[in-house]
Amino acid sequence: MLKGEDMMxxxxxxxxxxxxxxxxxxxxxxxxxxxxxxxxxxxxxxxMFTYLYYKEMNVDPTRPDWEDRDRFVLSKGHCCPSLYxxxxxxxxxxxxxxxxxxxxxxMLQGHPDMKRTPGVDMSSxxxxxxxxxxxxxxxxxxxxxxxxxxxTMLGDGECEEGEVWEAAMFASHKGLDNLTVIVDVNGLxxxxxxxxxxxxxxxxxKFESFGFDVAVIxxxxxxxxxxxxxxxxxxxxxxxxxxxTVKGKGVSFMENQVGWHGKAPNAEQYEIAxxxxxxxxxxxxx
Amino acid sequence: xxxxxxxxxxxxxxEALCEKAAENPDIIVLDADLAAATNTSIFAKAxxxxxxxxxxxEGNMIGVAAGLAAAGKxxxxxxxxxxxxxxxxxxxxxxxxxxxxxxxxxxxHAGISTGEDGAxxxxxxxxxxxxxxxxxxxxxxxxxxxxxxxxxxxxxYDGPVYxxxxxxxxxxxxxxxxxxxxxGKGITLEEGNDITVVATGLCVLESLxxxxxxxxxxxxxxxxxxxxxxxxxREIILKAARETGRIITVEEHNVIGGLADAVCEVxxxxxxxxxxxxxxxxxxxxxxxxxxxxxxxxxxAPNIKKVIEEELAKK
Numbered sequence: 001m002l003k004g005e006d007m008m009x010x011x012x013x014x015x016x017x018x019x020x021x022x023x024x025x026x027x028x029x030x031x032x033x034x035x036x037x038x039x040x041x042x043x044x045x046x047x048m049f050t051y052l053y054y055k056e057m058n059v060d061p062t063r064p065d066w067e068d069r070d071r072f073v074l075s076k077g078h079c080c081p082s083l084y085x086x087x088x089x090x091x092x093x094x095x096x097x098x099x100x101x102x103x104x105x106x107m108l109q110g111h112p113d114m115k116r117t118p119g120v121d122m123s124s125x126x127x128x129x130x131x132x133x134x135x136x137x138x139x140x141x142x143x144x145x146x147x148x149x150x151x152t153m154l155g156d157g158e159c160e161e162g163e164v165w166e167a168a169m170f171a172s173h174k175g176l177d178n179l180t181v182i183v184d185v186n187g188l189x190x191x192x193x194x195x196x197x198x199x200x201x202x203x204x205x206k207f208e209s210f211g212f213d214v215a216v217i218x219x220x221x222x223x224x225x226x227x228x229x230x231x232x233x234x235x236x237x238x239x240x241x242x243x244x245t246v247k248g249k250g251v252s253f254m255e256n257q258v259g260w261h262g263k264a265p266n267a268e269q270y271e272i273a274x275x276x277x278x279x280x281x282x283x284x285x286x
Numbered sequence: 287x288x289x290x291x292x293x294x295x296x297x298x299x300x301e302a303l304c305e306k307a308a309e310n311p312d313i314i315v316l317d318a319d320l321a322a323a324t325n326t327s328i329f330a331k332a333x334x335x336x337x338x339x340x341x342x343x344e345g346n347m348i349g350v351a352a353g354l355a356a357a358g359k360x361x362x363x364x365x366x367x368x369x370x371x372x373x374x375x376x377x378x379x380x381x382x383x384x385x386x387x388x389x390x391x392x393x394x395h396a397g398i399s400t401g402e403d404g405a406x407x408x409x410x411x412x413x414x415x416x417x418x419x420x421x422x423x424x425x426x427x428x429x430x431x432x433x434x435x436x437x438x439x440x441x442x443y444d445g446p447v448y449x450x451x452x453x454x455x456x457x458x459x460x461x462x463x464x465x466x467x468x469x470g471k472g473i474t475l476e477e478g479n480d481i482t483v484v485a486t487g488l489c490v491l492e493s494l495x496x497x498x499x500x501x502x503x504x505x506x507x508x509x510x511x512x513x514x515x516x517x518x519x520r521e522i523i524l525k526a527a528r529e530t531g532r533i534i535t536v537e538e539h540n541v542i543g544g545l546a547d548a549v550c551e552v553x554x555x556x557x558x559x560x561x562x563x564x565x566x567x568x569x570x571x572x573x574x575x576x577x578x579x580x581x582x583x584x585x586x587a588p589n590i591k592k593v594i595e596e597e598l599a600k601k
Contacts, residue, residue: 071357113385121356122353122385123381129377129381132345132346132348132377133352133381135346136349136351137353139354140354143314143359166345170343
């Protein structure tokens with residue numbers, strides 16, 4: 001556990017909460033204008049994206065291809081709207097790109113595209129594949145004796161893919177202690193709860209049995225995220241952060257609703273969602 | 287005549303990897319528990335620190351290759367053609383080709399000549415599967431010298447490449463003194479004006495035997511070796527269509543999706559001529575010695591010669 005002076009101050013946490021709130025607003029703007037996309041998981045993952053890009057990762061938005069940067073692979077690629085918002089806030093591209101998300105010719109594709117979007121380290125979207133690419137990157141760092149790290153985020157539903165466990169086996173067998181796997185456990189997937197659809201739980205003991213060190217945390221608690229990230233860096237094994245989240249977090253009518261996995265808000269819903277998120281932002285900024 | 291080297295192209299591939307790896311430390315080789323068969327074992331022995339056995343998990347292996355390439359390495363991922371292109375198709379499509387990453391995929395034991403293992407391991411679809419993926423280069427070298435040159439060229443090229451390796455030991459027919467591998471260029475092995483045989487991979491040597499016998503009998507038959515199926519050499523095919531008016535394709539692959547289709551795509555648009563297809567006619571193979579199977583499926587010189595004679599008779 002991190003203690004005292006190593007921990008973030010209340011004002012630092014407040015700053016992250018403000019950024020995460022803006023990322024949620026960006027995800028709603030993006031999916032509303034696209035008339036499609038995945039708001040639910042974008043909202044559950046927003047706090048972790050914020051922490052990664054503002055606290056954790058060694059990156060430089062002016063040099064998105066810097067070879068010694070830390071890498072992030074969004075294995076659950078469909079949750080890119082809030083990742084795009086964070087990348088825009090960091091300065092990789094303009095915020096206005098969010099309003100043409102998924103439009104013809106847009107820089108921001110429906111799923112991450114490393115060739116089109118600065119700051120995206122790997123194209124992803126087909127579930128199960130991002131974690132394998134993250135393993136390949138982590139292996140490359142080892143081969144070059146570099147100390148940059150690789151982070152990847154999966155959905156809990158995504159862990160039903162066999163490739164996830166092929167990759168997990170690979171990561172521990174090859175000693176990839178520079179890899180942190182984050183699982184966004186919001187408990188919902190397209191056709192229902194993860195318990196109803198695929199039976200992916202328990203995830204913590206699965207990762208442990210595949211040779212990972214594991215932390216189970218609240219994915220909306222920045223102190224808990226900070227602590228888990230410190231454990232990951234101290235571990236001599238690949239590390240899995242199993243983070244419990246609320247799908248649709250921040251928008252009352254989307255929270256914990258299966259139907260908001262892959263559906264854009266209509267005009268009325270957009271107004272309500274924006275009003276709620278902006279109120280939250282205002283309160284944080286007060 | 288150059289010395290004949292009798293060697294499976296998978297062995298030539300393993301040797302070429304080693305030779306190229308000596309020049310370029312970024313070359314990394316992955317296999318999925320078939321290193322002894324694909325001959326990446328040759329590389330593994332020479333460069334143990336740059337070889338990673340991924341276990342029997344082809345999908346993950348291709349994804350790992352994509353990640354290595356995204357971080358600047360030149361990964362070569364090898365397995366049997368069936369599992370590399372079949373099991374891992376979608377990883378190749380989405381994680382390698384879509385981001386156009388510099389990954390080389392080697393598919394060994396391709397075609398009916400995999401032999402005794404039977405239909406589950408005899409891949410007759412790999413060329414078709416790989417050809418439909420945008421930006422994917424598809425190579426199918428014919429003999430020892432061509433495989434070595436093609437492997438080296440693939441490693442020098444920046445982008446995704448599929449390279450097909452054979453299990454069966456075959457005689458070389460190219461002369462290393464004069465042979466040059468030109469990316470995307472077919473090679474005219476025999477000149478002729480009455481008909482053109484377009485062959486690929488292990489079928490090139492058998493076609494060469496058939497064409498030479500016919501030449502000895504006074505027939506004028508052109509033979510083209512297509513080692514790069516994608517991007518295909520349009521010029522050499524159109525020239526053959528215009529000058530000889532009739533084409534026969536020969537491949538150890540389903541006649542759907544492979545060389546036959548690639549040739550017909552060129553001719554049908556710009557110079558439609560009859561194209562007779564020698565290959566496996568949309569069926570699965572079965573167990574048996576490789577050479578017997580090649581005979582049964584009509585992929586050896588006697589049948590190729592017979593088909594050429596039939597087509598010549600139609601002119």
